[in-house]
Amino acid sequence: MKKLTTYIICIIAISTLASCKKFLDEKPISESTDLTFWKNEKDADQSVAAGYALLRKTLNKADGVAFFAYGDLPTDEYTTNQWRYSDISNVNWSIAVPGSEVWDRMMQMRRYDTFYSAIDQANRCIKFIPTIGDDKFSSLVAKNNLLGEAYFLRAFNYFYMARIWGDIPLVTESGLITDAVDLPRTKEADVIAQCIKDVNTAISLLNWNYDNANNRAVRANKGAAYALLAHIYAWKGDYTNCNIATDQVINQGFYQYVDRGTYLNIFKGKSTEGIFEIAQSDENEGNVNGISSYTLKTPYLTTVTNNAGFTINTTTLNNLYGNNANDKRFTNAFALTTTTDPICIKYSNITxxxxxxxxxxxxxxxxxxxRLADIKLLKAEALAALTQYSAARIVLNEVRLQAGLTDWTGTDANLFEGIIDERGxxxxxxxxxxxxxxxxxxxxxxxxxxxxKISKSDFDAGKYYWPIDPALLQINKKLTQTTFWSSKM
Known part of the structure; x- marks a missing residue:
């Protein structure tokens, strides 16, 4: 495994974004080490902030679109032929790409180095924050919150990787990663179990409230931890516990829907609906590449005068919204819908x-x-999986009502799929x-x-898990290739 930095904050200096939020914009402390650094609340806060910065760096790799290249491009949403990303979109993830730019994007997507940078930072915080005296913090609550955020960040990174690669190396001690120890893949079930353990620890430490409004949603609170727990249980197929976790978020009443007439405000960040977000929307933040550069065009992005880089699948767009043309989410989040190149304008807050x-x-x-609607629909999904169909319909229809739609009218047998479509x-x-x-x-x-992109037989064989980049197999001799891809690379 690639040797990672042993310093605490220096990653801020290599951020790929145009600028950073204040709590992510602390000056690098390149001379500090673990033996001399951990002295007070400021040190602890600065170190947790570095964990968020590393997570943001990870989700913004590959031209700032990794989050979407994992979660959206390889689906029915897009049929992109954009040359740098066509193989990612078409699930040709084993391809040995000849072009340097194509290779670079695919290589970054198949590597997990940056995730482990963030995990090592979380491990360090978990190890050293408890060693700082309680009297060095403004309150014990402040100390607990910082430690809770570290546990949350470790769980989030591991869960994200488990969904991408399945079995992955599991490291919960500071130093093993930085020392480049050869580590085998740990079974996904064991990784998920560690995630659940970490999230429950985070929940016991975190508050619902934020120390100030600027941290709303962009730093983890108890609601973010419960939302993560709900998603972990859904991925695991444990819908009983998923339903319980969603209730913890919903019943607190801490989050409210954004009016769908102003739907785009959600994506500017820190809305009443936001539960956990990656901060990059304030005036002193921003991304000069990112998803907007591939999904927008004039008049929303004046530097792109031809078709958008990523092409929306118009069949999917019609299937999702075609019978509900008055859906407020459709009318407010899409543009040029009567043309052959419609675009999604969720990320059009541009200067x-x-x-x-x-x-x-x-x-x-x-x-x-x-965000709230995500967790509401995850609850509906859990109820449908538990055959509590009437209760599931109530939650599903609540979300549809926000969008100006009537009640869903499908059968119970189709309800689970209908909820997934509503999430779409x-x-x-x-x-x-x-x-x-x-x-x-x-x-x-x-x-x-x-x-x-993925046939039924290939799905059953595990094609939805990504391969590990061959370079990592050369570095770490204990790694093995993802099963589906092992004969294809």
Missing amino acids: YVNGNNVITPVTHNNIIIF RELFLEGHRFYDLVRLGKKMGIVKFGDN
């Missing part, structure tokens, strides 16, 4: 910077990880679709990733 007579667009949108309408281009379709395939045997 233009003039430097050296070059106009550069900077996108100011948070990456929305969890509600969460289009929000990094959920691929994992939703995997759960649909596991639970109902229905495989519909679109455009022959």
Whole structure:
């Protein structure tokens, strides 16, 4: 495994974003080591902030689109032929790509280095924050919250990787990663069990409230931890516990729907609906590449005058929204829908910077990880899986009502799939679709990733798990290739 930095904050200096949020914008402390650094609350807070920065760096790799390249491109949402990403979109993940730019994107997507950077930072926080005296914090609550955020970040990174690769190396001690120890893959079930353990620890430590409004949704609170727990249980197929976890989020009353007439406000960040987000929307933040550069065009992105880089699958768009043309999510989050190249405008909060007579667009949108409608629909999914159909319909119809739709009228036999479709309408281009379709395939045997990307037989053989980049197999001799791809690379 690639040797990672032993320093605590220096990753801030290599952020790929145009600028950073204040709590992610601490100055690098390149001379500090674990022996001398952990002295007070500021040190602990700075170190946890570095964990968020590393997570953001991970989700923004591959031109700032990794989050969407994992969660949206390999689905029925897009049929992109954009040359850098066509093989990712078409699930040709084993390809030995000749072009340097194509190879670079595929290589980044198949590697997990940056996830382990974030995990090592979380491990360090978990190890050293408890060694700082309680009197060095403004309160014990503040200390517990920082430790809880570290447990949350470790669980989130491992869960994200488990959905991508299945079995992955599991490291819960600081130093093993940085020392480049050869580590074999741990069974996914054991990784998930560790995630659940970590999230429950985070829940016991975190508050519902934030220390200030600027941290809303972009730092983990108890609601974010319960939302993560709900998703972990859904992925595991444990819908009884998934339902319990969603109730913990919903019944607290901490989150409220954003009016669907102002739907795009969700993606500017820190809305009343946001539960956990990656901060990059404020005036002093932004991304000069990112998802907007591939999904927008003029007049929403004036530097793109031809078709958008990623092509929406118009068949899917019609299937999801065609019979409900007045769906507020459709009318507010899509544009140019009567043309052959419709676009999703969720990430269209853009400013233009003039430097050296070059106009550069900077996108100011948070990456929305969890939000209220997501958790509501996950609850509906859990209830349908538990054959509590009437209760599931009530929650499903509540979400539809927000969008201006009437009640869902399908059969109980089709309800689980109907809820997944509703998630497709509600969460289009929000990094959920691929994992939703995997759960649909596991639970109902229905495989519909679109455009022959994953057949039923290939799904059953585990094609939805990514291969590990061959370079990692050369570095770590204890690694083995993902089963489906082992004969294809």
